[in-house]
Amino acid sequence: MNVQGPLSQKMFAAAKQVIPGGVNSPVRAFRNVGGEPFFVRRAAGSRIEDIDGKHYIDYIGSWGPNILGHAPVAITNTIHEVAKSGISFGIPNLFEVEMARTICEWVPSVEKVRMCNSGTEATMSAIRLARGFTKRDCIVKFDGCYHGHSDSLLVAAGSGALTHGEPDSAGVPRSFAEKTIVLPYNDPEVLESLFASRGEEIAAIIVESYPANAGLVLPRAGYLDLLSSITKKYGALLIFDEVMTGFRLGQAGVQGLESLTPDLSCFGKVIGGGLPVGAFGGRADVMDFLAPLGPVYQAGTLSGNPLAMAAGLAQLRELKNRSGFARLDSLGAHFEQGLRQLLTEKGVPHRFNRAGSMFCLFFTEREIVNVSDVMKQDLGFFKKFFWGCLDKGIYLAPSPYETGFISLAHTEADLDDTLTVFGEVLAEI
Numbered sequence: 553m554n555v556q557g558p559l560s561q562k563m564f565a566a567a568k569q570v571i572p573g574g575v576n577s578p579v580r581a582f583r584n585v586g587g588e589p590f591f592v593r594r595a596a597g598s599r600i601e602d603i604d605g606k607h608y609i610d611y612i613g614s615w616g617p618n619i620l621g622h623a624p625v626a627i628t629n630t631i632h633e634v635a636k637s638g639i640s641f642g643i644p645n646l647f648e649v650e651m652a653r654t655i656c657e658w659v660p661s662v663e664k665v666r667m668c669n670s671g672t673e674a675t676m677s678a679i680r681l682a683r684g685f686t687k688r689d690c691i692v693k694f695d696g697c698y699h700g701h702s703d704s705l706l707v708a709a710g711s712g713a714l715t716h717g718e719p720d721s722a723g724v725p726r727s728f729a730e731k732t733i734v735l736p737y738n739d740p741e742v743l744e745s746l747f748a749s750r751g752e753e754i755a756a757i758i759v760e761s762y763p764a765n766a767g768l769v770l771p772r773a774g775y776l777d778l779l780s781s782i783t784k785k786y787g788a789l790l791i792f793d794e795v796m797t798g799f800r801l802g803q804a805g806v807q808g809l810e811s812l813t814p815d816l817s818c819f820g821k822v823i824g825g826g827l828p829v830g831a832f833g834g835r836a837d838v839m840d841f842l843a844p845l846g847p848v849y850q851a852g853t854l855s856g857n858p859l860a861m862a863a864g865l866a867q868l869r870e871l872k873n874r875s876g877f878a879r880l881d882s883l884g885a886h887f888e889q890g891l892r893q894l895l896t897e898k899g900v901p902h903r904f905n906r907a908g909s910m911f912c913l914f915f916t917e918r919e920i921v922n923v924s925d926v927m928k929q930d931l932g933f934f935k936k937f938f939w940g941c942l943d944k945g946i947y948l949a950p951s952p953y954e955t956g957f958i959s960l961a962h963t964e965a966d967l968d969d970t971l972t973v974f975g976e977v978l979a980e981i
């Protein structure tokens with residue numbers, strides 16, 4: 553088995569005594585690549601150092617939030633300053649209004665927004681709101697799309713086999729899961745025939761704006777427009793889960809890039825600047841169904857927390873001031889060009905999908921249309937590639953179903969060094 557340095561090994565053994573599986577979120581256990589995780593001592597910019605003193609160039613960025621890189625001064629200073637005036641109040645504060653204004657300004661479909669503490673809370677609440685607003689029970693999601701771990705959404709959520717209304721997790725009642733209709737992504741015919749037969753029962757379609765939790769899968773031309781028009785036609789809502797893509801792929805996320813106006817949108821990750829934050833927002837008439845104005849209950853002791861709001865605002869400000877989205881796209885393009893050239897030279901069968909600073913390399917020649925194509929890549933090859941890279945100081949996600957992230961702290965030199973390592977690793981496999 554692939555293990556880490558002696559201190560990480562020791563800590564992982566100790567962690568397993570008191571934390572289930574030694575981790576607070578399953579993918580961190582490295583089980584998808586067969587091995588054990590390292591423990592972080594510190595991180596700065598594009599680099600992570602583990603407790604054994606080994607350094608890595610990081611392509612995970614805390615699974616998306618760290619778009620400026622690790623520990624950016626703009627955020628650490630803000631947190632220090634704001635904390636001096638109090639850490640949590642549980643009563644309105646100025647930062648939450650500024651955050652809401654910023655989201656509404658950057659994302660035109662969002663007229664009103666409510667803050668919460670994670671992406672899971674955002675999607676869970678958006679689903680409840682859509683059901684309350686439409687007075688319908690069924691929701692439609694797509695196979696392989698992950699929307700956090702609430703009961704209604706933990707169906708075919710990622711790398712699981714194609715199932716219909718079968719929960720992915722023990723503990724989710726089948727009667728809940730049955731209200732979640734799962735369809736293959738990028739298939740207009742099945743969507744149209746479902747709505748033709750059951751359109752009146754459907755409260756909402758929820759979709760990852762660009763599905764990025766089972767590899768990175770891109771929509772076929774016209775597919776997102778179809779989601780929009782079909783929900784309108786049948787009186788259902790379209791919920792865009794932009795927890796990963798929001799404030800990463802542009803000021804208005806994928807909906808900005810694709811010129812779409814979803815009814816509701818969910819956010820998280822980047823808007824928290826590394827602190828625990830989620831948000832959901834959209835049409836004012838729908839949002840006003842929330843308590844205290846309306847009948848749909850939703851709440852949170854720490855929601856709108858001043859530290860989290862201020863950290864998120866500092867991150868968004870930096871992105872804007874530094875023309876971050878254009879810079880991230882150009883870093884992504886630089887990486888893509890080098891990588892494609894390398895893989896072609898080495899004759900490695902592959903597909904490479906990229907959107908701005910998000911990327912995913914698949915070891916397969918199949919076109920990647922949906923999760924069933926992702927599942928057919930050469931997983932054994934991926935494992936060897938992952939461990940080879942980690943050994944040489946490149947930290948990619950420890951699973952073939954995750955998307956990689958480039959941050960503003962990465963330089964062209966980091967990316968070129970990474971490609972050099974890729975070349976060395978490929979030569980050894």
Ligand SMILES: *Cc1c(COP(=O)(O)O)cnc(C)c1O
Nearest residue numbers: 670671672698699700795796820
């Ligand atoms: C990460 C993610 C979530 C869940 O967010 P958490 O903060 O982990 O609860 C939901 N949807 C998408 C698209 C995500 O990438």
